[in-house]
Amino acid sequence: MKTAAKTDKTNANKNMETRQDEQNGQSGTVEPFKTSYLQKFFIEQLKDIYYAEKQLINGLEQMKQAVSTEELQDAFEEHKKQTERHVKRLEQVFKLIKQTPEVKQCEAIDGLLKEAGVIINETEEGTYTRDAALIIAAQKVEHYEIASYGGLVQLAITMNMNRVAEILDKTLQEEEDTDRQLTDIAESYINVEAEHEHGYSWESQEEPSKASR
Numbered sequence: 294m295k296t297a298a299k300t301d302k303t304n305a306n307k308n309m310e311t312r313q314d315e316q317n318g319q320s321g322t323v324e325p326f327k328t329s330y331l332q333k334f335f336i337e338q339l340k341d342i343y344y345a346e347k348q349l350i351n352g353l354e355q356m357k358q359a360v361s362t363e364e365l366q367d368a369f370e371e372h373k374k375q376t377e378r379h380v381k382r383l384e385q386v387f388k389l390i391k392q393t394p395e396v397k398q399c400e401a402i403d404g405l406l407k408e409a410g411v412i413i414n415e416t417e418e419g420t421y422t423r424d425a426a427l428i429i430a431a432q433k434v435e436h437y438e439i440a441s442y443g444g445l446v447q448l449a450i451t452m453n454m455n456r457v458a459e460i461l462d463k464t465l466q467e468e469e470d471t472d473r474q475l476t477d478i479a480e481s482y483i484n485v486e487a488e489h490e491h492g493y494s495w496e497s498q499e500e501p502s503k504a505s506r
């Protein structure tokens with residue numbers, strides 16, 4: 294019995310050493326994502342935001358075409374270009390962690406972009422009301438991105454992937470800047486102008502029962 298227990302202990306130590314070796318390998322060049330569920334979750338989240346960023350390129354173009362204030366059109370155009378860079382950065386991250394870039398459908402971003410589409414359908418072209426509403430729709434998207442990148446940066450730091458954290462943090466900063474810029478545009482005049490818009494009523498295209506669900 295004693296001998297068996299000793300053997301078990303020795304095996305357990307060996308297993309631990311093997312695990313330690315694997316973990317050491319993770320920070321080097323060997324199979325970076327082999328054992329941890331957190332790392333798997335990290336990759337899933339990367340795929341989610343990769344999908345979201347790709348969808349946003351079209352979404353921002355649609356919003357840009359729908360608004361009439363020049364400053365807001367420029368802001369959407371600028372952020373669309375930034376979003377293209379965000380896609381490239383994510384591909385860089387996938388490469389760093391030796392994963393093929395893949396998308397995973399993100400229902401949250403699909404829903405947020407659908408809401409922006411509803412605003413476009415329900416508001417009159419050329420009104421400040423539409424611009425004010427689309428700023429809020431775009432900010433909802435920014436907040437989703439901020440939450441996603443904020444979480445990914447923290448996880449990357451926890452898992453000692455400092456270069457990955459640095460790249461994702463660059464995007465995080467840009468999302469936060471965009472959010473602030475949209476607030477400034479809304480507050481500088483669009484919201485006030487929208488409040489003074491008369492002779493215009495919001496045309497809800499949804500059935501009341503559906504809208505209240």
Ligand SMILES: [Fe+2]
Binds near residue numbers: 375379438
């Ligand atoms: Fe982005």
Ligand SMILES: [Fe+2]
Binds near residue numbers: 434471
């Ligand atoms: Fe964004």
